[in-house]
Amino acid sequence: MRGTVTRKAAAALTALALLAAGCAAEEDAAPSGGSGDSGPIVVGAVEFTENIILQEMYALVVEDAGGEAELKQPLASREVLFPAVEEGDVNLVPEYTGALTTFVTGEEAEASSDGEELVAELREALEPEGIKVLEPAPAQDQDALVVTPETAEEYDLETVSDLAPVADELTAGGPPEEKERFVGLPGLKEVYGIEFADFRALDAGGPLTSNALESGQIDVARFFSTQGIIEQKGWVVLEEDKPLIPTENIIPVITEDVSTPEIEAALNDMSAELTTAEITALNKKVDVDKEDPQDVAKAWLEEKGLIGN
Amino acid sequence: MDWGWVQDHLDEIQSLFFQHAQFTLLALVYGFAIAFPLALAATRWPRLYTPILGLTGILFTIPSIALFMLMMPFTGPTATTCLIALTIYTLLVLVRNTVEGLKGVPREVREAAEAMGYRRFKQLFRVELPIALPVIIAGIRIAVVTTIGLVTITALIGFGGLGALFIDGFRQAFGTPIIVGFALSVLFAVAADLALVGVQRLLTPWARGGGSR
Amino acid sequence: MTFLSELLAWFTDPLNWQGSSGIPIRTWEHIQYSVAATLIAALIALPIALYLGHTGRGGLLAINIANIGRAIPSLGLIIMAFILLGLNITPVMIALVALAIPPIVTNTYIGIRNVNREVRDAAGGMGMTGWQVLTQVEIPVAMPLIMAGLRTSAVQVVATATLAAYLSFGGLGRFLFDGLALQDYEQLTGGALLIAALSLITEFLLARVQTVVVPKGLAKRNATAAVDAKMSGKAGVASSGA
Numbered sequence: 001m002r003g004t005v006t007r008k009a010a011a012a013l014t015a016l017a018l019l020a021a022g023c024a025a026e027e028d029a030a031p032s033g034g035s036g037d038s039g040p041i042v043v044g045a046v047e048f049t050e051n052i053i054l055q056e057m058y059a060l061v062v063e064d065a066g067g068e069a070e071l072k073q074p075l076a077s078r079e080v081l082f083p084a085v086e087e088g089d090v091n092l093v094p095e096y097t098g099a100l101t102t103f104v105t106g107e108e109a110e111a112s113s114d115g116e117e118l119v120a121e122l123r124e125a126l127e128p129e130g131i132k133v134l135e136p137a138p139a140q141d142q143d144a145l146v147v148t149p150e151t152a153e154e155y156d157l158e159t160v161s162d163l164a165p166v167a168d169e170l171t172a173g174g175p176p177e178e179k180e181r182f183v184g185l186p187g188l189k190e191v192y193g194i195e196f197a198d199f200r201a202l203d204a205g206g207p208l209t210s211n212a213l214e215s216g217q218i219d220v221a222r223f224f225s226t227q228g229i230i231e232q233k234g235w236v237v238l239e240e241d242k243p244l245i246p247t248e249n250i251i252p253v254i255t256e257d258v259s260t261p262e263i264e265a266a267l268n269d270m271s272a273e274l275t276t277a278e279i280t281a282l283n284k285k286v287d288v289d290k291e292d293p294q295d296v297a298k299a300w301l302e303e304k305g306l307i308g309n
Numbered sequence: 310m311d312w313g314w315v316q317d318h319l320d321e322i323q324s325l326f327f328q329h330a331q332f333t334l335l336a337l338v339y340g341f342a343i344a345f346p347l348a349l350a351a352t353r354w355p356r357l358y359t360p361i362l363g364l365t366g367i368l369f370t371i372p373s374i375a376l377f378m379l380m381m382p383f384t385g386p387t388a389t390t391c392l393i394a395l396t397i398y399t400l401l402v403l404v405r406n407t408v409e410g411l412k413g414v415p416r417e418v419r420e421a422a423e424a425m426g427y428r429r430f431k432q433l434f435r436v437e438l439p440i441a442l443p444v445i446i447a448g449i450r451i452a453v454v455t456t457i458g459l460v461t462i463t464a465l466i467g468f469g470g471l472g473a474l475f476i477d478g479f480r481q482a483f484g485t486p487i488i489v490g491f492a493l494s495v496l497f498a499v500a501a502d503l504a505l506v507g508v509q510r511l512l513t514p515w516a517r518g519g520g521s522r
Numbered sequence: 523m524t525f526l527s528e529l530l531a532w533f534t535d536p537l538n539w540q541g542s543s544g545i546p547i548r549t550w551e552h553i554q555y556s557v558a559a560t561l562i563a564a565l566i567a568l569p570i571a572l573y574l575g576h577t578g579r580g581g582l583l584a585i586n587i588a589n590i591g592r593a594i595p596s597l598g599l600i601i602m603a604f605i606l607l608g609l610n611i612t613p614v615m616i617a618l619v620a621l622a623i624p625p626i627v628t629n630t631y632i633g634i635r636n637v638n639r640e641v642r643d644a645a646g647g648m649g650m651t652g653w654q655v656l657t658q659v660e661i662p663v664a665m666p667l668i669m670a671g672l673r674t675s676a677v678q679v680v681a682t683a684t685l686a687a688y689l690s691f692g693g694l695g696r697f698l699f700d701g702l703a704l705q706d707y708e709q710l711t712g713g714a715l716l717i718a719a720l721s722l723i724t725e726f727l728l729a730r731v732q733t734v735v736v737p738k739g740l741a742k743r744n745a746t747a748a749v750d751a752k753m754s755g756k757a758g759v760a761s762s763g764a
Contacts, residue, residue, distance in 0.1 A: 047480065073467040074476070079705035080386060089387070173690075176703040198542075201700055202690045207482045211609035212690070290483055292317060370721050372681030375714035378698050382525060382707040454592045461595035465688075465702075475598045484605055491598040498593035 040070040041258045044081050044090035047074040048204045049286050049293070050141060050226055050279060054094035056297035057270060058252060062092070064307040065266035067258070077177050077204065078103055085255065086129060092254045097122065097136055098246030099183070100253070108182045111243030118247060130256040134264055136249035137271035139279045141226045143183050143245050145238045151219050152236040159241040163220065164193045172196040173212050174222030175204040183245055184222070191244045196220070205229075226276060228284030250274060266306075273304045311485040322474070322489060329470025329497065332460045335392055337453060340399030347400075348407035349433075358408060365401040373398065373462050386466040395459055399452040406448025410441030439513065446509040450502050457498040461490070471497070525707070532708035543696065545716065551692035552720065555683040559615055560676045563622030568668075571627045575634025575664070576656050584631035591624025596682050604689055614686045621682055622675040629671025633664030665736045673728040680724045684717055694720065 041062050045055035052074055059069035072090055075081045082103060084090040097118040101109040104125045109118060115136055122133045145160055152158070155166045163170070178184035179199060188194040202208035205223045213221040214233065223230055223237075230237060252267045282300060285291045301307045315322070347365075351358040371379075376394045384390040414437045422436045438445075461472030469476065474490030477483075532538060539545050574580040596617055603613030637660045645659045661668070687695030697713025700706070 047476065049480065052480075073464075073469065073473055075386065075467050076465075077703045077705075079703060083705070084386070087385075089385075176700040179700075180704055200690060201696070201703075206480055207604075208609060208690050210482075215609060217609060287481070290481060292314075295317075367722065370677060370681075370725055371718040372684055372721055374684045374695070374698060375681075375717040375721075378702065378710050379714040379718075381702070382711060451592070454589065458593055458595055461597050464597060472595060472597060475595070475601045478605070479601045482605055484602065487598055487602045487605070491595060491602065494595050494598070495590075495593050499590075502589070502593075 039258065040068040041091045041254075041263075042070050042072050042089065043092045044072045044084065045074045045094065046077055046081055046204070048206060048224070050224065050283050051094055053279075053282050053286060053293045053297050054250065056294045057301060058092055058094060058267065060298055060301055060307055061266045061270050062263055064301075065260070065262045067260065067263050077175065079177065085131065085253065088255060088257070091258045092252060095251050095253045096141060096248040097251050098142075098248045099181075100251075101125075101246070102182060108187075109246040111246045113246060115247045115249050118249075119251070122251075126253070132254050132256055132259055132264070134252045134254065135268040135271055136251040137274035139226070139250045139274045139276045140248050141224050141250060141276075141279065142240075142248045144223050144225045144230070146213065146221045146223045146230055146235045147219060147238065148213065148216075149234060149236055152238075157236070157238060159239040160188075160192055160194070160244075161241050163188075163238065167194045167196050170196055170219040171198040171200060171217070172220045172222070173200040173202045173209055173218035175209075176201040177204075178222055187244050191242050226280040226283050228280065228287045231284070232288045250279065270301070270304075270306050273306065310488055311483075314483075314485045315489060318486075322471075322493070325469075325471050325473055325490075326493065326497070328468065329457070329460050329472075329494065332388075332391060332395060332463070332468070332470060333453065333456045333501075336395035336399055336456050337449070339392070339396040340403055340452060341449070343396070344400050344403035345407060348404050348411065351404070351408050352411045361404060362401070362408075365404055368397050369401040373459050374465065377463065377466055381466070388468065390466065391460075391463040391468050395456055395463075398459060399456060402448045402451045402455070406451075407441070407445050410444030410448075411437055413444060414440045442513050443509055446505055446512075450505045453501045453505065454498045457494060457501065461494055470494070528708050529711055532712045538712075548692060548694050548696055549716065549720065551686075552680070552683050552694045552717075555611075555614065555618065555686055555691075555693055556676065556680045556724075559618035559679045559683070560622055560672070562615070563619045563675060563679075564626060564672060566619070567623045567626035568630060571630035572634060572656065572661070574627075575631045576652070576660060578635070581631070581635070584627055586628075587624045588628035591621065594621065596621055596685060597688075600685050600689065609689065611686075611691060614683075614689060614691060617685065618679050618682055622679045625674040625678065626668075626671045629667045629674070630664065633667030633671075634660050636667070637663045666732070669728070669732040669735060673725065673732065676728055677721055677725050680721050681717070 043055050043059045043062070045051040055071060055074070059071055062069040069092075075084070078095075078099065081090065081093060082100075085093055097115060098109045098111075098113075101113075101118050101121050105121060109121075113121075119133060119136055126133055145163070147157055151170075155170075156162060157166075172178075172185075174184065179201070180186070182190075185196070185199060200212065200218055202212055202218075205227050209218075209221050209223065210229055210233070212218045213235070220238075221235075223235075225237070229235075250271065252271065254264070254267070278300070282296050285296045286293050298307075347361055351361050368376075373394065376397065377390060380390045380394060384393065418436060418440065419432070422432045427435065460468075460470045461475065463469050464472035464476050471490040471494045474486040478485065478487035478490070537544075541547070571584060574584050599620060600613055600617040603616045607613050607616075641659060641663065642655060645655045650658065683693050684695035684698060686693045687699045694713055694717045697709050697716065701708075701710030701713055
């Protein structure tokens, strides 16, 4: 009698163990690059709408070009995601020329550099690591400082320079990275002489930042120029009248080991069609109209004839 | 609550559920693989019980977000990090319940088994474990439900199972994914709990009469 | 190991100990959130559980609520509350209180139910009113378990209060989330260690309080029951999701 129980238990345990081992094997098979085009291409993104739309687009384009794409859950920031690319755990990410150059070279990207110079710098820095920087899209998404119309009127704000004399009365909000990145607080201080009374770490142009600006918990918010919510809420974007924010073309970055000429060509074709207006419209569909990023990406690609079906 | 969204995303929901289940299963299997020998050691050498329980207890008190983050510099935002931390959290309950279960075997039973010529190993598996099973399974139940809840936290480092739906909903300021993720993970926990109760009944038919825990 | 030395540097950097984002303020914020949530939860949970325990009603729910509580994903709860209530501390409090209530309810209920029938009858026989029985007999006898429940709750709340920082508020979680976004591993690890330490301190402190509050004779007698309740509720610590 007791024997049967133990046998049953042992059988159940063995089955579970085998199942678990199978799961574990699958986990390990989860790609870290894969050789050539035989392994899936892991497409990563940072946790914000535009990046996620781009991630979906890249994945669809890759699949259409004969590769196998796998989407990775979005991560908190470039600081978390890009090391994964350097390690080979993630293969393809949508990046921004200026910010990535700063991140990769460790030196502030010159606001005066034009797009091509930045791409050249990126290639120089990343090629030795086996990372390929493809062609930039015309579309740019730059860091933008945003205020409500009421604030703009009260403090007479039109350009970022207008903030300098009144900044010590204002609270700013943005992603945690804002405290460290040169295009954030340090640069604002150095280039514009702006020092805010306080800074609140929220998210990268996400619901926390929107909520905070709307409810008046912050006066100045860091958003990104292509976000639909700015227009939707009727907020005011302050004009960058001094050189701080570099050119930020959207650019695919892919690890060499998984890249093929077909995939690269397809991604470049896609980038060529992507203008600032286009990506802004797509962002709006997801953020404001609550459409699904994948649907929006697919519809756009089909409309432009970039994917087969 | 947008049912249209649910319909459109059935695939994604399904694969997130599988990720969730995978993490839970692996954490439990690894956890038991570590806890069982520890528990055996603690019953064999009672002096070890307090330190083992103390250590697993302290590990358990470390808040899960903190533990995931503590491991990041060493193992990165990877599935391994998630699994190691999830496994650690199962240890306290599994060790504790296994030991208590084994301790709960009446001395007379053990002596009778010895008298009948059962050697240690046989005694353990043929006699002690079956009797200890209800308490052990009670521990497994707690570990399973706890782990299912914890997997959602791994969403903060890029995983999360059904918890990933929380992040999606957060980003879009959209309630439906969150409700779906919430409901499914709670349902999963309840179902797993009930399933284990069923397993216990199957494995210990003699215990059905009395009040089982 | 240079990481350890850098970590030590973070802890010893005087800048990290001053100002509105320094360790002392963050710790204080964290404690504030935790104490407030635990108190509110106790204020809600104790009367309900005492009533149920005293009258013997609602047992099924009371006993199982700790189990259900363990399954609730705190991250989902806090995000949902944010979407419904906006960017203020209320969503954080709601999530913390929701997680703190179950262990208190279950442990208090079981504690009161466990009071010996004879003791209760004797008290009734002595002419005590229901209220007197509750306050002079049941609660004191149930004290070990009530305290165990409160303790479990408190530790759970300290752990989960980390999530306040997820919604941009303060507390020690700030070091975790900022450190994560910036890949500043010293800050991240420092924050994690501080939260773990605070959790452990809370556990030990309340254990001390428990030994003081619970009469010695009871302590011994209820030892097993107390450990059981603590353990079954304690599992909730990790499930709190923090």
